[in-house]
Amino acid sequence: MKKIIPFLILSIAILSCGRFGNKEIDGKKDMRIVCLSKQLTEYVFALGKGHNIVAVDLSSTYPDSAKLLKTVGYHRALAPEPIIAMNPDLVIHSNDIGPENVLPQITKAGLNIKAFGGANTIDSAKLLLTELGKFFGVETKADSLIKVFDAGVAKAADTLKALGIKDSVKVMIIHFGLRNNNYFVMSGRNGVGDKMLRLAGCTPATYDGKGAREMSPEAVALANPDIIVATDFGYDRMGSMDKFISTVPGVALTNAGKNKRIVRFEEHDLIYFGPRTGDNVIKLISLLHTPASVPAK
CATH class of the missing domain: 3.40.50.1980 (Nitrogenase molybdenum iron protein domain)
Structure with a gap:
């Protein structure tokens, strides 16, 4: 009997979340987002949309506001139950979550899930900012952040050059x-x-x-x-x-x-x-x- 109860709880959670029906989400409207990527968490806050995030993975520690949010586990070792329990309108990630079965499980539960690109190069990071800006309807803010990005990298290059190493x-x-x-x-x-x-x-x-x-x-x-x-x-x-x-x-x-x-x-x-x-x-x-x-x- 004790083994059946957790299963029933998860089943109820899955059925209740299924009402979202994997429909297309309008990022321009306020929503409940679970973010499973540290860079996505930082970027969403930088774009002025951090108030939409209700939970993050353990690696999302910037900005400080992210540390006040509930956590749903480490992004490479997730379980579906904590994510489902947050009753999110949308789950976002960067195609690096695990284990392999967690994505099919939360998809089957009816959660809306959206993957965004990575930020492993300067160019891909700027593309990610542009992509998020379009999704949330804040293209102007994204363009401003990219200008800050470019200016910062240029300043770092000048700082290094001035040392004459x-x-x-x-x-x-x-x-x-x-x-x-x-x-x-x-x-x-x-x-x-x-x-x-x-x-x-x-x-x-x-x-x-x-x-x-x-x-x-x-x-x-x-x-x-x-x-x-x-x-x-x-x-x-x-x-x-x-x-x-x-x-x-x-x-x-x-x-x-x-x-x-x-x-x-x-x-x-x-x-x-x-x-x-x-x-x-x-x-x-x-x-x-x-x-x-x-x-x-």
Whole structure:
């Protein structure tokens, strides 16, 4: 009997949500949105439509207003029940949600679902802003954000050029997994993190690893970065630079570990592009280039 009750609850929720009938949604009207993508959450708020979002996935932590919303789980490890329970008019995602069965389940429940593009390059991020602007009927606001985006990237390039840096430092990004308490190397695969490092005038350390898997101490030592960028969650979990160096596999054997060149950076500012990218690149420049990196005049 105890096993039947949860099933009945889910069945009732599914039937009640089925009234939406997968109809086309008009984004220009206020609605209840569940957002399963951190970049979509930031973009929707930036477009002035954040009041429509009633719940987000755990990775949606920007802006601060998003932290006040209910969460429905990690976007790659979702269950249908929390999403359905929010009684949304629309669920939006960026084609990177999981497990594989969750999308068919919430679709079968009758929820309206809409996928938007990614933001893994500057061009794709601007296309995403345009796409969202059209959907919500705020094209002018989207165009303004794209201008801010372009101006910020240009300012970052000027900031780097003004330093006159000749020798590029080798940098690795290390991230602490939220779900399995393992460390991962985010850089070395030409993803957003690597592109951000290059915009900041650095060279991503070559890491011999496959995908986002648990890091190998030997591979980290062989990559031998001059500086390690530790994402906020992992760094804060360690509590100090010395603890990070002594605990994270392979770090103590690198130049970064030996010279205590570990810097902390917000994780989400390294994994997608957006209107704040220029500011984030300037932050990286200030962290990664010491006065010793600048030629004497």
